[in-house]
Amino acid sequence: MKKLLLIAPLALVALVSTSHIYNSDENNDRVVKEKTVLRAEEVTAESNFLVYFRAPETWSTPNIWPWKEGGKNPYSDYGWPGLPMKEDTSNDGWYYAYVPSYVDRLIFNYTDEAGKIIQTDGDPIPTEMIGKNIWIDGITSKEGTDADGNPKTTYHMAEPTTEKKTSGELPVDLKERLAFASIPNDWDDAVATFTSSSDPEATKTVTMELQSDMLWHFTLIEGKYDKVSISNGEEDSLKESQVVTIEGNPFFVQVIDEKDANGKYKASIVYEKPAPEDESRPIHAKVPEDWTEVGIWAFKRVGGTPQFANWPGEEMTLDEDGEWWTYESIANFCDTIIINQNQATGLQTVDIEGVEAKEAWIVLTDKNTDGKYNAEVYYEEPSSTETPVTPDDEDPDVSDPDEDKPSTDTETDDKAEDGQGLPGWGIALIVIGAVALVGVGGWLAYHFIKKSKK
Numbered sequence: 001m002k003k004l005l006l007i008a009p010l011a012l013v014a015l016v017s018t019s020h021i022y023n024s025d026e027n028n029d030r031v032v033k034e035k036t037v038l039r040a041e042e043v044t045a046e047s048n049f050l051v052y053f054r055a056p057e058t059w060s061t062p063n064i065w066p067w068k069e070g071g072k073n074p075y076s077d078y079g080w081p082g083l084p085m086k087e088d089t090s091n092d093g094w095y096y097a098y099v100p101s102y103v104d105r106l107i108f109n110y111t112d113e114a115g116k117i118i119q120t121d122g123d124p125i126p127t128e129m130i131g132k133n134i135w136i137d138g139i140t141s142k143e144g145t146d147a148d149g150n151p152k153t154t155y156h157m158a159e160p161t162t163e164k165k166t167s168g169e170l171p172v173d174l175k176e177r178l179a180f181a182s183i184p185n186d187w188d189d190a191v192a193t194f195t196s197s198s199d200p201e202a203t204k205t206v207t208m209e210l211q212s213d214m215l216w217h218f219t220l221i222e223g224k225y226d227k228v229s230i231s232n233g234e235e236d237s238l239k240e241s242q243v244v245t246i247e248g249n250p251f252f253v254q255v256i257d258e259k260d261a262n263g264k265y266k267a268s269i270v271y272e273k274p275a276p277e278d279e280s281r282p283i284h285a286k287v288p289e290d291w292t293e294v295g296i297w298a299f300k301r302v303g304g305t306p307q308f309a310n311w312p313g314e315e316m317t318l319d320e321d322g323e324w325w326t327y328e329s330i331a332n333f334c335d336t337i338i339i340n341q342n343q344a345t346g347l348q349t350v351d352i353e354g355v356e357a358k359e360a361w362i363v364l365t366d367k368n369t370d371g372k373y374n375a376e377v378y379y380e381e382p383s384s385t386e387t388p389v390t391p392d393d394e395d396p397d398v399s400d401p402d403e404d405k406p407s408t409d410t411e412t413d414d415k416a417e418d419g420q421g422l423p424g425w426g427i428a429l430i431v432i433g434a435v436a437l438v439g440v441g442g443w444l445a446y447h448f449i450k451k452s453k454k
Contacts, residue, residue: 048098048173050133052166053085053108053157055095059118061085065107066099069124074100077250077273078178078218079211081109081117091166098173101131108139108157120155135165175223178250180216180273181208181230184239184257184265185335186354188302190217191233192253194225195243207233214300214333215276216252223249230255230267241267257356280329283355285316285339286363286387287325294318294325295342298334301353307331312340312348323384324361332357339364339375349373363387 055062065082067073075082085095104127109119120139137158146152181190189207196202204225208217221228230253231240241255242264248271255267287294297313299306307330308314316325316339330337337355339362340348349364350372361381364373365388376388 047101047131048175049101049103049131050096050098050170050173051106052088052094052096052133052135054093054135054137054165055108055110056139057093059110061087062095062108062110064097064099065109066097066103066105067122068102068104072102074103075178077180081111081119082107083220086171088166088171090168094166096171098176104130106136106157108136118155120157123157125160129160129162132162133164133170134160134162136160137165176220177223177246177248179208179219179221179228179246179253180250181218181253181255182216183230183232183255185332185357186257187232187239187255189233190255191231192219192221193229193231194221195227196224197226199224210303214305214331215279216273228253229264239265241265243267244269247271278332280331281357281359282326282328283330283337283359284319284324284326284361284381286323286361287339287341288364291341291347293342295340296327296330297338297340298330299336300333301336301351305333307334312343313338315342324381337362339373347371347373349375352377 051064051066053062053064061084063082064085065073065075065080083097085097088094088096104125105122106125107120107122109117111117125134140156140158142154142156144152144154179192181192183190190210192206192208194204194206202224204221206219206221208219210217226246227243228246229241229243231238241253242260244253244267246269250271250273252270252273253267254270254274255265258266260266283296283298285294285296294316295312295314296316297306297308297311314327316327318325335353335355335357337352337360338349339352340346349362350368352362352375355377356379358379361378363376363378363382365376367373378387
């Protein structure tokens with residue numbers, strides 16, 4: 001009994017000293033993100049002929065633009081200024097390309113350091129040489145005037161000949177196909193993996209070049225490859241499409257943002273460039289109520305190509321209901337959006353990446369530690385009950401870093417003054433008083449028991 005009475009004060013001390021321990025809830029940030037397949041058409045294979053061209057010394061790698069009088073052009077889907085020719089390393093200054101046998105006119109060109117295209121005129125191939133291997137030894141020039149009477153130099157290719165002007169064996173015609181691919185907007189790259197049914201060991205992986213329209217990626221591939229799949233090329237987050245079979249030239253692989261049962265992104269292939277869908281889409285934004293101006297900036301994350309010339313972009317318009325700000329035509333190639341206060345205060349969102357090429361509703365949420373708004377993206381208009389509340393700028397958005405610091409001797413404890421808590425010294429006095437009280441009570445009880453036994 002004596003031991004029990006002596007232990008009681010210690011137990012009370014432990015109970016009181018641990019009574020200030022509490023659990024705090026942590027906030028978990030949450031970011032919400034979210035074509036008829038055409039049958040391949042049979043394409044008749046064309047025979048090709050070899051065009052050799054010796055470029056002027058001042059030219060870098062020349063491009064070739066071949067076509068048939070009347071308009072038929074094998075590179076129209078690739079676009080001007082045509083395909084780069086291949087250098088014949090065994091014959092200094094000579095470049096070559098294989099072109100379809102129907103071609104009867106040629107242009108050679110290159111882009112100088114200032115970005116200006118220097119080109120030959122659209123000269124015809126002599127009728128008797130059409131479809132035959134030809135050599136063109138440089139260019140000629142002719143002085144004249146333009147429509148305004150200003151001096152103008154016109155360049156022409158030298159007279160073609162079927163006489164071989166290079167040494168060694170001729171390069172092999174690889175029957176190259178023009179390969180195009182379109183990919184989901186949140187993929188950084190289009191990496192094509194080609195395989196061959198006739199040669200199971202043959203595999204080639206190529207990072208395709210993004211074309212100027214920002215919608216299609218391109219590469220040339222040898223004709224022996226007849227199957228292809230497209231991936232985003234990211235090792236840590238690899239996304240791959242289904243394998244499709246190639247039957248014609250050129251071909252267009254369309255990868256959509258939808259997976260099959262095996263986790264592969266669905267893909268289809270066609271042999272005429274699909275007519276562009278609507279090349280832009282509207283973007284809506286919900287911003288703090290005290291914003292009176294709203295701007296939008298849009299760009300392609302890879303390469304950083306922007307839609308607009310100058311920051312902060314274009315001004316958005318408030319809808320009649322006063323809830324959403326809208327800009328009607330953000331280019332589909334733009335996969336990253338920034339909503340801003342249109343130079344009013346410099347307030348803006350973070351870079352909102354991976355925005356799909358379709359109509360989207362963007363809701364600004366809390367600010368991060370850099371003072372930029374986070375955002376949630378929806379692809380169907382959400383109801384007001386489904387969207388988070390967008391705070392006004394005067395609302396607190398970043399917790400006070402000193403909030404959890406303990407009070408010092410020189411600081412005033414606000415909680416104690418408000419009657420909502422006690423300072424540390426107050427708790428200490430209570431503990432000491434409780435210990436003393438229990439100790440005295442224990443001593444009296446012990447003394448009384450001992451006395452009663454006598």
